[in-house]
Amino acid sequence: MSPIWHGIKIWAITIFMNALLVGIGVTYTEGIGGLGLGVIFLFGGCFFTLPLLLLIVPIVSISCKLPYSISAKTAWMGSWFVLIICGYFNFLSWLWGGRFFSYTVFPLLLTGVASGAMIIAQWLTHKSFIKLNSSVNNPGGTFQANDKYNII
């Protein structure tokens, strides 16, 4: 397990979750076509958010070296991910329309959904993050299922 691999896992799950949430949400409001939008978000997300890996991986890497407990590291990582999402979406908004996010519902909702997806992705990869931590902080040791509660 390496920070790169863990970063990619979080990124991929976030895109999938984001597409799923958007797809389901739009299906309720606009009908079955929402699922198509979900698929567009899946592929579009892969393409547009690829550069974010350059930020996600270093954050994963730094968080492993912090002198905090796993929960604190996860929360710290999550807060930076949310900031990255907000910053990146603002940047895309600026590229697209020449200005940063205004207080309209759609972009705010999109940022909220993406941030939620990122948090879910972090929760789903929690065990792999514990493994990564034990391999970084204890390179020779072996991971045990109970380590989740011992690493502080």
Place this chain on the structure above:
Amino acid sequence: MNKDIIKITLVTAGAFLFNLVFWQEKLGVNTLLFDAFLISALFYLYPNAGQHSTVRWLLLGHLLCLAMVLVHNTLLSKIAFTVTLLLVAAFAEYIHRSAWFAGGSVLMNIIMVVASFTESLQVKREKRAKRRNVGRFIRFAFFPLVIVMVFFAIYFSANSVFQEKASLVLNEIGKFFANFFDFFSWERGLFLLLGLFITGCVLLKSKLDYFSRKETAYIDSLQRTKKSWRERKDGAFFQFIELVMGRFARGMMALKNEYTTGIISVLLLNLLLVVINIIDVDYIWFNFVYDERQPIYKMVHEGTEWLILSIVLAMAILMFFFKGNLNFYRKNKWLKYGATAWIIQNAILVFSVSLRDYYYIEHHGLAYKRIGVLFFLLMVLIGLTTVLIKIWLKKSSYFLFRVNAWAGITVLVLSTTFHWDEVIAGYNLQRKDTVTLDVPFLLSLSDKTLPLLEKNRDVLQDSSGTFFVNELQRREQLFLNKQQDFSWLSWNYADASVKKYLEQKRQYHLLNTN
């Protein structure tokens, strides 16, 4: 009680207090309430902090800034208030002597605030088994829920009867959330998070004491350390010297060669500056005539920035020469004399620049930049003095930066005791017959200047009919409208005095018309 629980309780209480006193308010009495809470909590969490004289001095400066927020309510006083609060927190939580390193620790607090908060929030070990069961339940429920949601969406689109029934349920759920968010708005929630962030940054000490540990390696006095040839060769400083001096940077005579280069540089720079200073003394000090058609006008108007740059560069060059072994070279007396002469000449240049600024103020009135230049020159003068101390008393660059940072903080705190907008408006309006008035600039100053402008309406009328008078009236109305939105929490002396003046004026106007 567990210290972590106390920390979490205080941070949460601080966030709620922040939400309560600052929501849709401006900085005023609320700042006093919030600051009293923060400072009390800080000294409760870090009781040893009060024993350090630095913390006590900083606290004094901070309280002065707080008082100025209540009295003047200027942007400068708010900035100084924030800076001093963060420095008080840094010096209370970490061991520091320099404001620069303390600033680094504040940055660490800010970056790590989420981790520090979660760390304190850690659930006790005995409660973990229960949490594990909850986690397992969420994990088991997650994927079935996702699948159910997908199929729900499909059937919702495919079956109109199901859609109708489901819509009824969804509408009810929607109504519930709409009512909930009517009561508790998103903006208020985000504002609470902001409060949590600010309180956390001040009260929660980061576990990364990188800057505190780093500072312990630095001392005020310059120590002579013997470096091996290999160590010296690998250093960036030596590589730069070698690039310039080639083979003269190596061997037994390297230090003497460095000294010779230093002497030649300082001598030439002194000669050049003597010429500049003679011109300044002649043209600026004694024979100054302000005429826009003369080149002297350009000299005063445009030369200031370049001269300030030259003085800062001069300090950097002296720091470069007195960085290493030249400080301990036994025959460095003449280099020290040369450097002293250059510093004195630079001080003369500072005086010339301030005279330029003075002439400009005399003819065009006060403005932010002109006042800023004076403060900058004061800092430069302090900087030159500390460079002189560094050279003669063999002090380190750490000392130089440390002392100058404290000087900067002192100047910042003292500068808050003036309402600069009022000073600018008062000075310019008092000399309205001799100074060329910039009326749009005067109208752009803060609300505190409104009574002054009101008393000098003639200036506004003279400029271009009634346009500026209308603008003043619009500003006054806007001020009164804004004041209606604020409660007693936003009270500050500056706003209260303007409000009182404008209301008295309005009553007087009403009496006269009746």
